Amino acid sequence: MTTTSGRTNTPATQYKVVGTRPIRHDGADKVTGRARYGLDFNVVGLLHGKILRSPHVHARIKSIDTSAAEKLPGVKAVVTARDFPANPKGQPIDFAEAGADVRVLAENIMAGRVVLYQGHAVAAVAATNEHIAEEALGLIKVEYEVLPALLDVRESMKPDAPLIHEKLTTFFTKDRQGRGENTGVKSNIATHLQFKRGDLATGFKEAHVVVEREFTTSMVHQGYIEPYVSTGQWGKDGRITVWTSTQNPFGIRASTAAILGVPESTVKVVSMEIGGGFGGKQPAYLDPVAAMLSKKSGRPVKIVMTRKEVFDSTGPASGSYLRCKIGATKDGRITAAELYLAYEAGAFPGSPIAGGAMSSFGPYKVENMMVEGYDVVVNKPKVQAYRAPGQPQTNFAVESVVDELAQKLGIDPLEFRIKNATDEGDLMPSGMVFPPMGLKQLEEAMKNHDHYKTPLTGPNRGRGIAVGYRFNGGGVSSATINVNDDGTVALVTGSVDIGGTRTSVAMQAAEVLGLRAEDVTPTVVDTDSIGWTGTTAGSRVTFDTGLAAITTAEEVKRLMIARAAKIWEVPPAEVAFKDGVFTSLKNPNDKLTFKQLAARLRATGGPVTASAINGSTGVGPIFAGNIIDVEVDPETGKVQILRCTAFMDAGKAVHPSYVEGQLQGGTAQGIGWALNEEYFLTKEGGMANSTFLDYRMPTALDLPLIDTVLIEVPNPRHPFGLRGVGEVPIVPPPAALANAIARATGARLTKLPMKPGTIWEAVEAHKAATKTKK
């Protein structure tokens, strides 16, 4: 059973709409195939684009000859890096955790002199159909000089490693905002980050037990089912239109304009429905290329990536090397904690070390602490955000060591966590102070849950737990509300709906206006039709765009009150609005429902419409936890999940079904990351398993039902108490599974993915080691 239970501190306020489960507004379109995704866009005269990509992981481009391709009948345009402006400039672009400068974006979408990873684009073709475009790619001759490749983060960090970027020097920062200084040292390390407090040596001296381990995790992909797609049209008036599936329409506008060297205002991005993103669908890989092919051919051009291109050429999540050391006293108090993390950035700087470092020891009170992170370039695709960027990796290390420490101390792992849990007023690893949060309530709910209380019996079985933390950054959103004559309202936003946020935002406007969810019609519009809106990422849409919708609805309320006041000839202060009814305080018989007043708007001064921007500088902290039971087959090393319960402090679940959905979906992705998924490299260093057959994402058969428990400790930063629920669920599963496997077999797994062979080897090694000890 999916349960929504364990509610603690439930606010006295009873909401009418928030917390209910209406049918989502875009639901009928999505179950009937009518919804239009990026791939479904079509227009008369459409050409099809294809991109030629490097077969090498690192090579100098000596020459590109496109003449034969240009002559193929049906080919209308061919472009290479030479067709794009030489030194693109522009503002840094808002990609939530994954900022990047324009020069890097431009080089990443079309290589100039060097290719830096397998799949790096070198040329593109537009033709009358996809098959001709593909044939044309085969006619382009590229001469490469293969260069030595760096594929491992530790190799790349060595002082004598060849430099991937000649000019790259290490930036050093101790600051959570990323302020710091450039060391001037040439290296493949782009950034060195350090969070430090107290005194480690003293802390470890105080400890009775210390556990230290090294961990590695493989590069993994977001695995959204809809591939990257974009259609670009460069109009004869110089205006560019892009139809695409993206989390970040305004970011696509900014980067497309910057890469093409045109003013941002000449680019319009029309967001189509999006088939998954998980952080990965934010950069403009295709849009500027489609636009440039359109400029050259004079026709609109659509480019769709193949699945291989998605794996090879779009940003996955960093592979990593980590080292974690934690000490505690006999009675289970943590005295010191140290974490070292080195993340693969891929071909260009920008891995989420800050995210990993900031969350690392978040669930623990630690006086003496040091976290050191390194952002390292390697010859792999440039990484992108993936759901709680950088955090599953550090959580895997920290929660594994915490578990082992509790085990060595003979303390129940949940008791150990509760004993050391942070609370409001404590410090985050970054030095910020925790606002009100539900970690203790979450851990208590785990402890009191039937799953935890029911003993697990049987051979080769084990139960693992883990707790994950994320701090969500927030951003700005715009909203417009138009009141219709029939008493419904239209809600317009620029936040792409990736998993039901049209509805969760509309519900908040409905709550303010005393309407039903279905009386609000939410629409997501293009970048010309709404104020600037930040990306759909960072668990921020229901929160920030919700805030914008609330502010806008408050303004609509104010305007409606003024109108009622005008009709009744009283001052607005003498009109009350409650439960969808306007009442004159002077003459309580003067009453108008929202619907009745809406019908009179046009005759009494014109329609009511309002726009507002709002948003936050921080959605705030959020915690999730897992209890997972596994059985490990000792013959094969295969893990079967017997039972899985996922917990989260949602603050307030606006639409509980979709909050549960985030928790279940994130847990499933975390399980895939833990057990199956990896970039398996060929000898040359390219990805060998770039299909859904070989890149093993969990299927329905691999997973159990995922029970959910939502705890609701209201977030004071939001009027309804919400937290950002999208990302944190992916954080705890890898450690919870590693801990379950350790309890089942005695072997500590320190390498992701924990695939059968890896587990089998670890179990055999553990057996051999225990034998020699005896």
Next chain:
Amino acid sequence: MADKVRVQSTINEETVDFLCEPRQSLLETLRDVLGMTGTKEGCNDGNCGACTVIIDGRMVTSCLVLGVEASGKKIETIEGVSQPDHLHPIQQAFLEGAALQCGICTPGFIMASKALLQVEPKPSEERIRLWLAGNLCRCTGYDKIVRSVQSAATKMSGERR
């Protein structure tokens, strides 16, 4: 470029004539030739199930079938599942059970579930998971999909009685 071939088949109970290239897949034919974009593309190599349609009662990934192979066949796609005035019980169950987030996998899951319930009106959870193992969903973790198929099955067998 090879000459286009004339094909006649029954799509969602209507006789349809179309021209397609011999190298075009059925998925491409449905989407690009016939403009029926409800059937989705996720991988184009048979491994995601987003393009699932039913051909002569059997569940098939349309990216692995050629358009010309549709000749003389009865094809069901997502566009034909609902009635003019109401959704199919599986579609309704998916909505009520919140079985979709981004929704790109949804048409494929609905077609696969429909094919399952046609042959097995009351499948177990295990059976549903096995049957749907060829359809990838990256958003939901499958929990709500499996439960929605179960609830549709219950409703449909009630209706049949």
